[in-house]
Amino acid sequence: MNDLWGPLWLSLRIATVATIVAGLVAIPMAMLMSRRRFIGKSLIECILVVPMVLPPTVIGYLIILWLGARGLIGHWLYERFEYSIVFRFEGAALAAAIVALPMFYLPAKAGFASVARELEENARLLGANRWQVFWQVTLPLARRGLNSGLVLAFARALGEFGATMMVFGWTPSRLTLPISVYADYESGDLSHAAWAVGAMLILSFALIAAHNRSASSTQD
Amino acid sequence: MRTVISLYIILAFFQLLVTPVKANAQTINISAAISLKDALGELAKTYESRTGVHIELTLGASGHLADQILQGAPADLFISADEKHVKDLTEAHVVKAGTTRIIAHNRLVLIVPADAASPPSGFAQLADASVKRIAIGEPKSVPAGEYAIQVLTALKLQDAVASRLVYGSNVRQVLTYVEAGEVSAGIVYSTDALEAGAKVKIVATADESTHSPIAYYAAPLINSKQRDAAEKFLDYLLGTEGQAALHSHGFQPAETPATAPAAAPAKGTP
Numbered sequence: 001m002n003d004l005w006g007p008l009w010l011s012l013r014i015a016t017v018a019t020i021v022a023g024l025v026a027i028p029m030a031m032l033m034s035r036r037r038f039i040g041k042s043l044i045e046c047i048l049v050v051p052m053v054l055p056p057t058v059i060g061y062l063i064i065l066w067l068g069a070r071g072l073i074g075h076w077l078y079e080r081f082e083y084s085i086v087f088r089f090e091g092a093a094l095a096a097a098i099v100a101l102p103m104f105y106l107p108a109k110a111g112f113a114s115v116a117r118e119l120e121e122n123a124r125l126l127g128a129n130r131w132q133v134f135w136q137v138t139l140p141l142a143r144r145g146l147n148s149g150l151v152l153a154f155a156r157a158l159g160e161f162g163a164t165m166m167v168f169g170w171t172p173s174r175l176t177l178p179i180s181v182y183a184d185y186e187s188g189d190l191s192h193a194a195w196a197v198g199a200m201l202i203l204s205f206a207l208i209a210a211h212n213r214s215a216s217s218t219q220d
Numbered sequence: 221m222r223t224v225i226s227l228y229i230i231l232a233f234f235q236l237l238v239t240p241v242k243a244n245a246q247t248i249n250i251s252a253a254i255s256l257k258d259a260l261g262e263l264a265k266t267y268e269s270r271t272g273v274h275i276e277l278t279l280g281a282s283g284h285l286a287d288q289i290l291q292g293a294p295a296d297l298f299i300s301a302d303e304k305h306v307k308d309l310t311e312a313h314v315v316k317a318g319t320t321r322i323i324a325h326n327r328l329v330l331i332v333p334a335d336a337a338s339p340p341s342g343f344a345q346l347a348d349a350s351v352k353r354i355a356i357g358e359p360k361s362v363p364a365g366e367y368a369i370q371v372l373t374a375l376k377l378q379d380a381v382a383s384r385l386v387y388g389s390n391v392r393q394v395l396t397y398v399e400a401g402e403v404s405a406g407i408v409y410s411t412d413a414l415e416a417g418a419k420v421k422i423v424a425t426a427d428e429s430t431h432s433p434i435a436y437y438a439a440p441l442i443n444s445k446q447r448d449a450a451e452k453f454l455d456y457l458l459g460t461e462g463q464a465a466l467h468s469h470g471f472q473p474a475e476t477p478a479t480a481p482a483a484a485p486a487k488g489t490p
Contacts, residue, residue: 069401078401086402087353087386169397170358170387186389187360188287 003180004195011158011177014089018096018157019150022104025097026149030108031138052102056162059098063091063167087169092176095163096156104153111145112138147214155207159200247274248446248453249294251285253301253363253436254390255326255409259469260299266465267456273449281390283361289314289441296444297454299323299436301391301409302363306437315439323457324471326434327410328367328426333401334419340405342424343371347380355386355397355406364391367431368407374430395420409434411470436471 029048033041051059067074069084077083085091115138123137124130139146161178168176175183177196184193252260257279264275278285278293282300286308289295298315300306309315330346332339340351357365365387372378388394391408398406399419406420413422438457440450456462463473 064400084402086400169402170389172385172387173383183358183387186284186358188283189360 003192004199007175007177007180007196008199010174014092014096014160014164014176015154015157017089017093018100018160019104019154021093021097022100022153022157023150026101026104026108026153027146030105030145030149031112034109034112048105049102051098056095056099056160056164057166060095060163060166063095063098063163067091067094086167087171092164092168095167096158096160099160099163100153100157103156104149107145107148107152108142109145111142111148114145115141144215148211151207151211151214155204155211158203158207246272246446246449247276248296248449249276249278250297250299250450250453251278251280251289251293251295252297252299253282253285254279254392255301255364255412256299256324256436257392258415259411259466259471262469263457263462263465266461267453273453275453281357281362283363284390287361295441296446296450297438297440299438300363301326301434301436302366302432303435303437304366305363306439309439309441314441314443316442320437320439321454321458321474322435323438323454323462323474324436324466325473326436326471327428328364328371328407328431328434329410329413329422330405330407330424330426331395331398331413331416331420331422332405333398334421335401336404336421339421339423343375343377343426346372346405347377351381351404352384353386353403353405354381354384355388355394355403357391357394357407358387358389362388362390363434364394364407364409364412367426367434370431371407371426414470 026048029044033045033048064071064074064086066072067077067085069075069078069086074084077085085094119141120133120137123133128136159178160176161182164176165179165182168179170179170183172183177200180196181193181200184190184196250260250264257277260277260279264277268274278288278295280288282302282305285293285295285298286300286305289298289309290312298306298309306315306320310317310320330340330343338350340346340348345351346354356368357363359365359369369378372381386397386403388397388406391412394406395408395412395416397403398408399416405423407426410422410425413420438454440447440454444450457466458474467473
């Protein structure tokens with residue numbers, strides 16, 4: 001039981017940061033993709049959604065390939081600042097953010113697509129500037145999709161294991177909830193994992209239930 | 221009629237999916253400690269070309285392999301990097317007591333990335349804050365990790381390094397972490413460091429009084445259907461040729477205890 005709080009707290013922190021990062025990419029991109037047409041649009045769409053089907057190990061591999069101490073960008077960071085994202089909180093958050101990105105992007109895009117353009121145009125005609133239109137018309141109307149993306153991305157980030165295991169590694173003094181389950185399994189101590197398994201089940205069920213409820217209640 | 225035919229085709233296709241590729245030659249399954257990867261791989265190839273007996277190697281941490289065997293994984297021979305996991309199998313009556321044989325010995329070394337600017341010069345320096353992360357095998361299932369903990373405990377370093385330890389799920393993963401420069405130091409077998417070549421540097425060899433002897437225990441499994449073939453391969457490992465190949469990969473002979481002449485491959489890495 002005592003071994004539950006550390007991993008739980010770490011997982012919640014990683015998932016929170018990852019969700020914010022995913023949202024900062026997903027929301028503007030969703031807005032852009034639902035409104036504009038431009039060259040290379042389908043490629044960008046692919047990049048945003050592909051983490052959903054890629055094995056997390058591939059995502060982990062690519063992060064290490066780019067940002068590891070010997071990575072394409074990473075070696076520069078390492079030589080200059082002796083910094084490597086591997087085994088760090090930022091690495092875990094990045095891995096979780098990439099995996100969570102499509103979960104945020106897809107519902108957000110659907111949300112923006114559902115906003116009737118006439119309402120935005122009316123607001124403009126009534127004298128609102130672009131920011132006012134965005135904050136007071138578009139965003140509230142796309143709320144359902146954004147809420148949905150937020151919850152799903154958080155849930156996915158919380159449960160991230162594969163890429164995190166590769167990038168964050170297995171540091172016994174710092175385990176995430178999913179990694180603690182794996183660690184117990186690897187060290188032949190399955191019963192020890194019960195609390196973490198229970199916590200993940202409860203959290204995941206609660207998040208999905210909350211998601212489903214908000215999705216159905218706003219459906220008029 | 222057409223439904224019947226298409227159903228038949230679907231079934232035939234499904235049959236194709238579930239049927240494993242049949243091995244045409246006699247095959248023995250060996251679950252072996254991953255530190256033996258290169259040596260056993262070479263020996264298996266030689267043995268196969270000579271006798272026609274195919275050797276299927278499953279490599280991993282000895283503890284994981286023992287767990288897999290306990291759960292019914294098909295294996296004819298188990299080679300562990302420590303005595304503990306063979307004992308577990310003997311207690312579970314999967315291995316017959318008294319049939320286990322030692323095939324080689326090894327040493328434990330402290331390695332650093334070859335290009336590290338100011339690497340620790342020995343085990344004692346692991347206590348310094350400049351050593352940011354230290355990789356070892358996960359001690360419960362990775363023998364190299366257990367030996368590493370023994371050394372750290374004997375040198376009274378365990379508390380000083382505890383928060384900086386990173387676990388590898390087998391000893392070769394520890395090696396990978398050091399090769400990739402993601403950790404400041406790692407504890408592996410001298411043979412692993414040898415396989416890594418110029419990418420890592422050995423800075424110290426653990427004193428053998430600080431850990432239990434590192435011996436590889438080979439155990440034929442009671443439920444094996446290839447018992448004789450497995451025993452024959454084991455004889456081959458213990459014969460002149462098998463021992464020579466193990467020696468060329470840095471392992472120390474099965475016969476002598478791991479002390480006296482053994483230090484040579486551990487220290488002399490370019």
